[in-house]
Amino acid sequence: MKKIWLVGLVFMLALGLAASAAVKNPDTLVVATIGDQNTMDPAWCYDTASGEVIYNTMDNLFKYDGESTEKLLPMLATVVPSVENGLITQAPDGTTYIDVPIRKGVKFHDGTELTPEDVEYCIERAMIFDRSGGPSWMFWEPFSGIKYSSIEECAKDLAGVDDFSKVPPEILKKVYDEWVDPAVEVKPGNIVEFRLPKPYPPILQILTHGASWSAIYSKAWAISKGAWDGKATTWQNYHDPQREDDPLYNSEMGSGPYVLTKWDPGVEVTMEAFEDYWAGAPKIKHAVIKTVEEWGTRRLMLESGDADIVYVPRQYLSQVEGMDGVRIIKNLPTLSNAVIFFNSGVAEGSKYVGSGKLDGNGIPLDFFADLNVRKAFCYAFDYKTYIDEAWLGQAIQPTGPIVKGLAYYPENSPVYTYDLAKAEEYLKKAYNGEVWKKGFKMTMVYNSGNDMRKTALEILRDNIESLNPKFHVEVVGVQWSSFLDALVGGQMPVYMLGWLADYPDPHNFVSPYMASNGTFMGFQGDALINLAKEKFDPLIEKGITQLAPEDRRATYAELQKLAYEYAIDIFPVQATGVHVERTWVKGWYYNPMRPGTDFYSLSKSED
Numbered sequence: 001m002k003k004i005w006l007v008g009l010v011f012m013l014a015l016g017l018a019a020s021a022a023v024k025n026p027d028t029l030v031v032a033t034i035g036d037q038n039t040m041d042p043a044w045c046y047d048t049a050s051g052e053v054i055y056n057t058m059d060n061l062f063k064y065d066g067e068s069t070e071k072l073l074p075m076l077a078t079v080v081p082s083v084e085n086g087l088i089t090q091a092p093d094g095t096t097y098i099d100v101p102i103r104k105g106v107k108f109h110d111g112t113e114l115t116p117e118d119v120e121y122c123i124e125r126a127m128i129f130d131r132s133g134g135p136s137w138m139f140w141e142p143f144s145g146i147k148y149s150s151i152e153e154c155a156k157d158l159a160g161v162d163d164f165s166k167v168p169p170e171i172l173k174k175v176y177d178e179w180v181d182p183a184v185e186v187k188p189g190n191i192v193e194f195r196l197p198k199p200y201p202p203i204l205q206i207l208t209h210g211a212s213w214s215a216i217y218s219k220a221w222a223i224s225k226g227a228w229d230g231k232a233t234t235w236q237n238y239h240d241p242q243r244e245d246d247p248l249y250n251s252e253m254g255s256g257p258y259v260l261t262k263w264d265p266g267v268e269v270t271m272e273a274f275e276d277y278w279a280g281a282p283k284i285k286h287a288v289i290k291t292v293e294e295w296g297t298r299r300l301m302l303e304s305g306d307a308d309i310v311y312v313p314r315q316y317l318s319q320v321e322g323m324d325g326v327r328i329i330k331n332l333p334t335l336s337n338a339v340i341f342f343n344s345g346v347a348e349g350s351k352y353v354g355s356g357k358l359d360g361n362g363i364p365l366d367f368f369a370d371l372n373v374r375k376a377f378c379y380a381f382d383y384k385t386y387i388d389e390a391w392l393g394q395a396i397q398p399t400g401p402i403v404k405g406l407a408y409y410p411e412n413s414p415v416y417t418y419d420l421a422k423a424e425e426y427l428k429k430a431y432n433g434e435v436w437k438k439g440f441k442m443t444m445v446y447n448s449g450n451d452m453r454k455t456a457l458e459i460l461r462d463n464i465e466s467l468n469p470k471f472h473v474e475v476v477g478v479q480w481s482s483f484l485d486a487l488v489g490g491q492m493p494v495y496m497l498g499w500l501a502d503y504p505d506p507h508n509f510v511s512p513y514m515a516s517n518g519t520f521m522g523f524q525g526d527a528l529i530n531l532a533k534e535k536f537d538p539l540i541e542k543g544i545t546q547l548a549p550e551d552r553r554a555t556y557a558e559l560q561k562l563a564y565e566y567a568i569d570i571f572p573v574q575a576t577g578v579h580v581e582r583t584w585v586k587g588w589y590y591n592p593m594r595p596g597t598d599f600y601s602l603s604k605s606e607d
Contacts, residue, residue, distance in 0.1 A: 023584045024305035026604045028286040031597050032298045032307035036266040036291045041248035042122070043129040043136070045212040052596025053269055056287060057109075058215035058254030061100055061119070062208040067591050069335070069504040070407035075209055076114065076216055076255070078103050083547050090199065090547075098194040098203065099187065106278045108218045109252075109259045116186040121219035123184045125228050127151060128176070128235040131243075135213040138206050138502060143183040145197030146544075151239065154179055169233070176232040199545045201552060202505035210593040211503060221253035257282045257600040266291055271599070283603040289596075302326060302580065308604070309581045309588075309597060314392065317578060325583050330394060332577035333405040335501035335592045337398055339513070340444075340456065340494060340570035342368035342377070345525025347490035352443035358431060360439045360470060367442070367493060369527035373435065374567035376426035377494075378416040380463040381456075381570050385418075390455045391575060398574040400560040401513035402506045405592050408553045409506075410560040416570070424467050439470020444494040445486065448477030453496040456572055460494075487523055504593050506556045507544045513569065514559060515540050521568075528568060535562055583607050 037050045042058065045051055062080055065071040072080045078101045081087030087099045106114040123139065130136040130151045137149040148154040152164045155175045159167040185193045196203065207214045223229055226247035228238040243249060252260045255278065258271035269289040273282040290307070292298045295316055301307035303323060312320055320326055346353055346365040354362025368374055383397045398404060399413035428436045444461065446453040454477060461473040478486065486492050497520065501508050512519035516532035536559065543555040563569070581588060587601045 023604050023606055025286075027284065028288065029284045029309070029585070029597075029599060029602055029604065030288045030290060030301075030307045031309045032290045032292045032301050033311040033596075034291065034293050037263065037269060039243060039246065039249050040252050040260065040263070041246050042212050042215040042217065043126045044131055044134060044243065044246055044249070046133070046135045048595035051210070051212040052289065053260065053263075053271070054212045054215050054252070054254075055210060055256075055595055056258045056271055056597075056599050057252045057256040057260050058217055059106075059256050060207060060209040060211060060214055060216065062204060064208060064210065064591050064593060067589050069405055069591065069593055072204060072208060074103070076103050076106060076119070077101060080204070088547065094198045096196040096199045098196070100192045100194070102190050102192055103278065104190060106255050107276050108221070108255050109274060110218065110221065111276075112218060112220065114216065114218075114255055116190055116192045118219045119192045119216055120184045120186050121222070121230060122216050123214065124180050124230075125222070125238075126213055127180050127183065128228060128239055129241075131240050135502070138211075138213060139183070142196050142200035142203045142206070143194075144179065146200075147197075148179075151175060151180070151235075172236050173232050176235055180235070181232065199547050201544065201547065202503050202507055205503045205505055205593075208593075210591070210595060212595065215254065217248075217255075218253040222248060225251070258287055277600075279600075282600050284599050287597075287599040302582070305582060307582075308585050309579075312578060312580045314394065314578065317580075320580055327581050327583045327585075329579040329581075329588075329590070330576070332579060332590045333396070333403075333592060334575055334577050335403055335405050335504060336498060337401075337403050337509075337571065337574045338453065338456070338496060338498040339401075339520075340377075340381070340460065340496050340572060341520060341524060342374050342528070342567075342569060343490060343493050343495075343523070343525050344369040344527035344529075345490065346493050350491045350493070352445060352486075352492055354441040354443075358434055358438055358440060361441050363440045363442045363493060366525065366527060367440070369525065370430050371567060372426040372430040375416075376423045376430065377460065377464070378567045378570050379419045379423040379426065380467070381416070381460050381572055382418040382463060383416075383572055386456055386459055386572055390452055391573065394578065395573045395575045398571050400563040400571055401509045401569075402556055402560050403501070403509060403574050406501070406504050406506050406509070408549075408556045410557040413557065413560040414564050416564070416567075418463075420463060420467060423463070427467065436468060439468060439472070441472040442493055443474045443476055444496075445483065445492045446475070446477050446496050447480045447483045449480075450477075450496075456496060457494075460570070490523055490525065501593075506552075506559075507540070510536075510540050510543065510556065510559050514563060524568075531566060531568075535566070 035049045038047050039045055039050050059076050061077045062072045063075040065073050074080055081098050089097050102116045126136055127139050140148050155167045159171040182195055187193050257274055257277045259274050261272050262270040271287040273285045275281045298310045302310040356362050358364050387395045399415050444457045446457055457475045461475050464473050465471050514536040516529045516537050521532050539559050543552055546552045584604050586603045
């Protein structure tokens with residue numbers, strides 16, 4: 001047994017030395033990861049695995065400047081519109097016009113030339129496509145002035161019906177004529193004009209490379225494949241199809257640096273360099289994404305050099321640390337967070353509030369309406385221990401709902417620290433001293449199977465209970481579907497959830513966390529909802545309609561500060577990412593809005 005092990009060890013060392021001695025397959029770059037692609041159609045795509053392929057085969061109007069999520073550069077556009085350069089203008093009624101000059105001489109993969117009409121078609125098709133659970137809402141919100149989130153909602157509202165199938169033909173055409181068609185127009189001078197009823201600053205980021213839903217492809221090719229014919233009277237026939245019925249499901253005709261040559265779902269995607277790419281031919285000639293679910297296999301591929309970039313789960317990172325010829329880049333900030341929520345108005349009949357009274361055997365339904373209680377819980381959480389032990393130090397404590405890495409992130413906003421003396425002070429003030437005198441009993445909830453959230457709530461429980469023997473807190477996990485039902489039903493007094501950015505703008509975080517009708521705040525009870533209506537909603541509306549960056553920065557700094565002052569939630573963690581590659585890979589950079597590998601930026605050479 002020992003002899004066999006030694007022979008294997010020598011063999012593995014030999015593989016490592018061979019791999020580090022010379023670059024393996026210098027014209028080919030292989031990524032080994034988990035998960036597979038869902039589609040090749042930008043109008044359908046709402047996942048990063050599919051987005052990675054679209055990112056490399058199709059271009060957008062704009063792109064991020066390297067690692068920045070704030071600075072944009074032109075891509076298929078020739079300039080980034082701004083108020084300063086006169087390409088963003090506003091009419092007296094608030095209507096905002098964005099003119100985008102389109103680059104000439106760009107070729108699609110079939111050799112035909114890109115035109116402004118292709119851009120208009122792709123965005124309008126995304127609006128009418130509007131598949132269930134898809135990304136089309138990101139166009140409907142700005143193009144409707146935040147009035148509608150889908151074309152179905154618009155059509156049903158105009159028709160005065162609850163069933164989309166009952167919308168009459170004349171209303172369907174009216175929807176196109178009044179909402180879809182005016183949103184994107186081609187103007188003389190090779191210009192595409194976007195029309196918004198009111199300012200919506202994130203619109204440029206929604207149109208930027210990495211946002212798969214706004215990738216540009218050939219209109220003529222799409223129609224020839226059986227996609228929407230571009231007519232006002234037919235859009236409903238191409239709306240919300242089944243994935244397998246989407247004619248653009250498994251092919252592409254973009255203008256990006258790579259051409260899709262093979263897609264074997266669940267196994268492999270292969271792309272070849274597009275030598276006529278407008279920005280210059282790629283250095284990597286063959287780009288391969290392999291779906292390899294088993295960690296041991298990915299590890300061997302990395303060690304032998306058969307894979308250049310490999311997905312490594314956090315718990316296996318120690319197995320590649322010190323591996324010859326391997327580079328590990330840690331502490332990459334993600335645009336997501338996990339939050340512990342307070343419900344200021346728990347629904348009647350909840351099983352998580354004990355007696356439902358402040359009698360030592362429960363909590364009143366409006367327990368967290370008291371700011372003192374919320375502040376005490378914020379001070380009772382041990383942020384550093386949670387990050388160091390649960391996340392192995394590979395996370396940060398954000399300063400509020402807006403996460404680090406976003407434009408306008410308020411770096412200097414105050415944060416809560418672990419301070420049991422402060423927690424005790426505020427709990428002694430709560431309910432005029434009755435909380436400390438009588439004690440309480442309650443339950444905090446997480447979705448079962450999520451051990452990181454379980455650990456967070458257990459830390460909070462232990463610290464709260466340590467303050468007073470009359471405090472009793474239980475932590476329970478429930479099935480995801482039951483958790484969501486309890487959330488919508490307002491049943492849970494304290495619970496933990498997370499949010500991942502759709503686009504890199506603070507509106508995408510303050511809206512769910514702080515708006516009175518937000519995805520989260522809308523279920524946090526009357527006291528917090530009313531607080532949001534009075535203090536937060538006006539600022540949120542202000543932030544999304546401001547054009548000057550310095551004005552938006554000030555608005556979001558104020559919102560972040562208010563989230564702290566009113567202790568609306570506990571904001572314990574923003575996890576960081578890890579990238580693992582062979583040292584012969586050159587040019588890799590990190591941008592949290594990129595859905596996977598940017599093959600065009602990479603090359604391979606010896607150290």
